[in-house]
Amino acid sequence: MSTGGHCEIAVSLRGLTRTFERPDLGVPVRGLRRFWTRRPTMEAVALHPTTFHVNAGESVAFIGPNGAGKSTTIKILTGILHPTAGMATVLGHVPWLDRDALSREIATVFGQKSQLWYHLPARDSFTLLTRIHDLDADLARRRAGALCERFGLDGLLDRPVRTLSLGERMRCEVAAALLHSPRILFLDEPTIGLDVIARQELRSIIRELNQRDGVTVFLTSHDAGDVERVCDRAIVIHTGRVVFDGSIETLRRDFVRRKTISLELSSPFTGESPIMSGVVSTQLTPMRWQFQVDTTVVPAETVLAGLIGRMQIADLTITDPPMEDVIAAIYGQASSSEAVS
Amino acid sequence: MNVVRFTGAYVWANLRIALAYRAAFFSAVLGMVINDAIWVVFWWLFFTRFPSVDGYGFRDIVIVWSICATAFGLAVGLAGGAFTLASRIARGELDFYLVLPKPVILHLVVSRMDTSGWGDALFGVAVFAFLASPTPMDAVAFVGLSLIAATIFVSYAIAVNSLAFWTGRAETLSDQLIFGLITFATYPEKLFTGAVKVVLYTVVPAGFVAYIPVSLLHEWDRGWALVLLVGTIGSISVAVTTFTVGLRRYQSGNLTAMRA
Numbered sequence: 001m002s003t004g005g006h007c008e009i010a011v012s013l014r015g016l017t018r019t020f021e022r023p024d025l026g027v028p029v030r031g032l033r034r035f036w037t038r039r040p041t042m043e044a045v046a047l048h049p050t051t052f053h054v055n056a057g058e059s060v061a062f063i064g065p066n067g068a069g070k071s072t073t074i075k076i077l078t079g080i081l082h083p084t085a086g087m088a089t090v091l092g093h094v095p096w097l098d099r100d101a102l103s104r105e106i107a108t109v110f111g112q113k114s115q116l117w118y119h120l121p122a123r124d125s126f127t128l129l130t131r132i133h134d135l136d137a138d139l140a141r142r143r144a145g146a147l148c149e150r151f152g153l154d155g156l157l158d159r160p161v162r163t164l165s166l167g168e169r170m171r172c173e174v175a176a177a178l179l180h181s182p183r184i185l186f187l188d189e190p191t192i193g194l195d196v197i198a199r200q201e202l203r204s205i206i207r208e209l210n211q212r213d214g215v216t217v218f219l220t221s222h223d224a225g226d227v228e229r230v231c232d233r234a235i236v237i238h239t240g241r242v243v244f245d246g247s248i249e250t251l252r253r254d255f256v257r258r259k260t261i262s263l264e265l266s267s268p269f270t271g272e273s274p275i276m277s278g279v280v281s282t283q284l285t286p287m288r289w290q291f292q293v294d295t296t297v298v299p300a301e302t303v304l305a306g307l308i309g310r311m312q313i314a315d316l317t318i319t320d321p322p323m324e325d326v327i328a329a330i331y332g333q334a335s336s337s338e339a340v341s
Numbered sequence: 342m343n344v345v346r347f348t349g350a351y352v353w354a355n356l357r358i359a360l361a362y363r364a365a366f367f368s369a370v371l372g373m374v375i376n377d378a379i380w381v382v383f384w385w386l387f388f389t390r391f392p393s394v395d396g397y398g399f400r401d402i403v404i405v406w407s408i409c410a411t412a413f414g415l416a417v418g419l420a421g422g423a424f425t426l427a428s429r430i431a432r433g434e435l436d437f438y439l440v441l442p443k444p445v446i447l448h449l450v451v452s453r454m455d456t457s458g459w460g461d462a463l464f465g466v467a468v469f470a471f472l473a474s475p476t477p478m479d480a481v482a483f484v485g486l487s488l489i490a491a492t493i494f495v496s497y498a499i500a501v502n503s504l505a506f507w508t509g510r511a512e513t514l515s516d517q518l519i520f521g522l523i524t525f526a527t528y529p530e531k532l533f534t535g536a537v538k539v540v541l542y543t544v545v546p547a548g549f550v551a552y553i554p555v556s557l558l559h560e561w562d563r564g565w566a567l568v569l570l571v572g573t574i575g576s577i578s579v580a581v582t583t584f585t586v587g588l589r590r591y592q593s594g595n596l597t598a599m600r601a
Contacts, residue, residue: 020592075593080439082589103442115437119358131350132441134343
């Protein structure tokens with residue numbers, strides 16, 4: 001099954017499914033019997049049959065609320081977990097059967113799990129990873145030097161990892177993950193806990209890796225900024241099912257059916273606030289108005305046509321909802337569907 | 342060769358981590374030497390009153406203790422990860438090792454070092470050198486037999502800790518079984534007969550860790566050497582099989598983790 005050669009499709013899932021058994025707490029086992037009776041179990045689904053493909057060189061955000069199946073999917077794709085059914089290939093390898101070969105071509109960065117040795121300087125982690133990946137020592141040294149220069153790690157490498165700030169540590173984490181020149185980078189919440197500046201730095205590093213070096217990026221994050229600034233495509237999963245697969249632009253435009261129309265007026269509007277079904281209007285200043293349009297009720301064009309007739313417009317902008325709102329809407333849908341079920 | 346370099350790199354890294362806290366390292370080593378010495382003093386007092394127990398004398402006990410202490414010290418000092426496996430399985434902490442290109446079990450066992458193990462090893466070598474009156478050939482045999490016994494200790498630790506794949510929590514059980522192995526291994530073999538002896542060559546392999554090595558140090562016997570070899574290969578096979586089969590049941594965790 002594993003070819004390991006160059007392939008256009010970097011990641012492929014076909015009906016990939018993962019279930020697990022958990023105690024059925026709805027069936028009470030009382031008295032002393034509970035000490036020797038096997039508690040009834042029920043099958044829980046972590047990932048419903050899931051199918052999608054990621055092409056080499058893409059930068060994909062894999063998003064969804066907690067418990068949606070994101071981490072399960074990443075763990076299957078990196079060979080950590082076995083699926084219950086279905087098939088997946090990563091760079092032509094079946095992850096759970098060909099873990100050794102696959103691990104030489106991919107890298108993982110988990111925001112909540114450090115891959116560096118806490119009490120040692122980061123440089124020693126690089127040395128250990130050189131041995132783990134069986135890299136030529138000179139080649140690894142040159143590569144480490146280049147990564148340090150690129151990620152601004154000078155002065156950090158000789159300090160014990162425990163003394164680094166979270167942002168500095170994450171830069172070292174990514175550099176360490178890239179030591180063996182992987183073709184795919186799996187990132188699970190890489191910016192969690194970072195301050196604004198550290199987040200921006202890490203995002204631009206990942207973006208550059210994708211655009212300049214052609215490294216395929218597969219990222220999960222709850223941070224809208226990560227999704228917007230790092231990825232071109234989003235796959236949205238909730239309750240173990242893919243509910244959206246398309247460009248970030250389409251996600252922003254179509255997932256939340258809402259537009260914001262902002263108007264700069266050339267003269268103050270003195271009439272009554274325009275009332276339309278599906279539109280919420282806000283007067284910011286006498287010369288500035290904002291209209292939130294629910295496009296499932298009324299098209300933005302209709303609202304705009306109505307406004308043009310009534311107001312003296314100097315400038316207008318129509319914007320899609322911010323990614324923050326899109327992600328909030330996705331998570332909101334997930335919790336409401338859970339409440340219904 | 343790569344495996345040797347890889348293991349060497351880990352031992353070096355673990356030593357550097359241990360020496361980053363020198364006071365803790367040296368107190369752990371010294372504490373273990375004192376702990377082991379107390380037992381030998383106990384046996385010395387015992388044998389001054391009862392010079393022989395079913396043919397066993399003080400020198401025999403010294404050899405038993407020196408081999409067990411050296412082997413156990415090497416096991417936890419070089420492959421301490423085998424002894425903490427159960428808790429790492431229960432907490433879902435194997436992810437890091439599963440995404441790297443090295444045999445997972447090898448990587449796990451060399452990834453940890455119990456510094457007190459160096460106290461055991463130091464004590465074992467010193468006691469053998471000063472109290473067992475060894476010849477040069479004895480010394481060579483001692484090193485080889487200690488390495489074999491260490492391999493069996495590590496294999497046993499892997500096997501019993503891997504029960505966590507099925508039971509979820511196996512720290513207490515595995516600790517008790519390993520403690521049981523050490524306890525039985527440091528008493529004279531002749532105290533045990535019948536079914537207990539069968540247990541000591543199977544479920545709790547004290548026979549392979551101590552009794553056969555000690556008898557080989559007394560008198561070389563090709564037949565017993567072969568039994569020891571088969572036992573060692575068998576224990577490695579059981580350990581690798583238990584871990585490999587169990588790994589399919591592994592459930593990753595989401596605990597925040599540092600590689601400390």
